[in-house]
Amino acid sequence: MSTFGILGSGQAGSVMARVAVEAGYDIIIANLRGPETLKDLVRELGPRARAATSSQAAAESDFTILAFPYAPGATLPVDELAGKVVIDNNNYMVWRDGNYPEVDSGRRTVHELRQEQLPTSQVVKAFTHVQFHERLPMRGPEDALPGLVRLSRPRGHPDRKALVVSSDHREAVELVTRLCDDLGFDAVDNSPLSESWRSGPGTPMWRHHVDGQSSAELIGNLRRAERIPG
Helix, strand or coil, X not given: CCEEEEECCCHHHHHHHHHHHHCCCEEEEECCCCHHHHHHHHHHXXXXXXXXXXXXXXXXXXXXXXXXXXXXXXXXXXXXXXXXXXXXXXXCCHHHHCCCHHHHCCCCCHHHHHHXXXXXXXXXXXXXXXXXXXXXXXXXXXXXXXHHHHCCCCCCXXXXXXXXXXXXXXXXXXXXXXXXXXXXCEEEECCCHHHHXXXXXXXXXXXXXXXXXXXXXXXXXXXXXXXXXX
């Protein structure tokens, strides 16, 4: 089983670490505060998990997720991630990040901007429209689980949900499709990254991100998306 690097230990990063360990992956998790701040989480996760610096996690993992928003001036471990698949778990949220003219105009998607930050990596947009927190409003005890856990189903289940995967690199799509399957989801390829706007906030598919959608439903909703540049 591959070693999964997780850069970011907030809600998305810590939940992804838990489900990846449960699926049989070894994980290396890092944050900006240093590995000593992750001792409790690593202890909880067990022997498949360890903490490291961001550079170490990037260098020693087979593939990595960036579990934090895009920022134009971000310092990333470019050399350590060279040649590797990097999952971008990010959405363009103006209320949080401010406006990026390239994205507002439709010239670029935020995921193309991330690929430009990591020119020697294979960036793939994934896990951006499944929730890493509880369902609100909650209808019962199961809704206290993060969406990534609550919506997971075994392969072949009639109510299996699907997640979007977008990349400019075929190998990245294939790797993340396998990861989605291991975590209990089908994958729908919405490549290249220039098309990743179709699964962003406000699009037809986004209206179903709380309780998920099947592959057929997701494909139809992606096709119905209309781009309206700012």
